[in-house]
Amino acid sequence: MQLIGMLDSPYVRRVAISLQLLGLPFEHRSVSVFRGFDEFSRINPVVKAPTLVCDDGGVLMDSTLIIDYAEALAHDRDPASRSLMPRAIAERQRTLQHIGLALAACEKSVQVIYERSLRPPEKQHAPWVTRVRGQLAAALTELEAALARQPLACTSASIDQAGVSCAVTWFFVRALVPELANAADHPALQAHSEQAERLPEFSKAPHGDGIVAR
Numbered sequence: 001m002q003l004i005g006m007l008d009s010p011y012v013r014r015v016a017i018s019l020q021l022l023g024l025p026f027e028h029r030s031v032s033v034f035r036g037f038d039e040f041s042r043i044n045p046v047v048k049a050p051t052l053v054c055d056d057g058g059v060l061m062d063s064t065l066i067i068d069y070a071e072a073l074a075h076d077r078d079p080a081s082r083s084l085m086p087r088a089i090a091e092r093q094r095t096l097q098h099i100g101l102a103l104a105a106c107e108k109s110v111q112v113i114y115e116r117s118l119r120p121p122e123k124q125h126a127p128w129v130t131r132v133r134g135q136l137a138a139a140l141t142e143l144e145a146a147l148a149r150q151p152l153a154c155t156s157a158s159i160d161q162a163g164v165s166c167a168v169t170w171f172f173v174r175a176l177v178p179e180l181a182n183a184a185d186h187p188a189l190q191a192h193s194e195q196a197e198r199l200p201e202f203s204k205a206p207h208g209d210g211i212v213a214r
Contacts, residue, residue: 001026004040005033005049008208010106010172011063012050016205016212017164018067018084021156022074026052028205028212064103067161084161098152098162101143102169108136109173112180136180140173140189147188154195167196171207 003019003026005012019026031040033049044051044059052060052069060066067084074081086092111132115124143166152163170193173181183190196202204213 001055002053003028003212004031004043004051004053006030006209007205007212009049010168013172013205013207014165014168015050015052015063015066015070017168017201018161019070020201020204020212021082021084021159021164022070023078023081024070024074026212030209030211032209084159084164086160094146095160095162098143098146099165101139101146102162102165105136105139105143105169105173108132108139109169109177109180112136113176133180136173136177140170140181140186143169144186144189147192151188152192154192154199156199156201159196159199163192163196167193167202171197175207 001019001024003012003016005015007013007016007028007030016028031043031049033040033047037047040047040049040051043053044061046061048061050061050063050066052066054060054069060069071083071085075083086095112129115129115132147166152166153159154163154167166189170181170186170189174183174193
């Protein structure tokens with residue numbers, strides 16, 4: 001399999017870490033959807049990161065769908081393999097709530113970044129930015145409260161998809177829009193992120209323009 005996309009994207013990084021935790025071998029190609037548009041379009045005409053090129057040549061996109069496929073693939077290869085999603089319904093619901101909040105924070109932070117970097121100042125719509133910033137703040141506040149009540153497991157053997165997604169999201173927001181994510185106001189998220197970044201699966205897929213280490 002080939003994972004296409006840059007690790008400065010939280011969505012690409014989320015997939016890269018998940019594939020490692022699931023024990024699935026893959027090759028990472030760091031192709032930009034901006035600078036490498038033509039190269040990316042030859043792989044996936046939609047030019048959406050992350051893109052996964054499966055072993056049979058099939059192409060998947062969207063981090064959640066790719067991770068769903070990876071979970072099924074890992075189970076198909078070894079029914080006794082681990083899953084990053086709990087089976088018990090109450091735990092699964094909690095995990096999905098965490099993931100939803102993390103992905104909402106990702107989405108809103110990306111919208112803020114794109115508004116700043118892709119629109120000229122005179123065309124930036126202040127009310128829209130204010131609304132998006134408020135949605136981002138709400139998602140992070142909800143995540144912080146949830147992790148303060150019950151910290152997420154954070155070892156290579158115990159971390160689940162909520163743990164991966166929360167850690168990747170917090171690191172991304174802190175790196176790109178740090179003024180919207182004060183670590184002092186979110187100590188539980190900060191602590192979880194720091195612990196997760198020390199795991200080999202995270203350190204082998206560092207945020208940035210590099211490739212996943214083998």
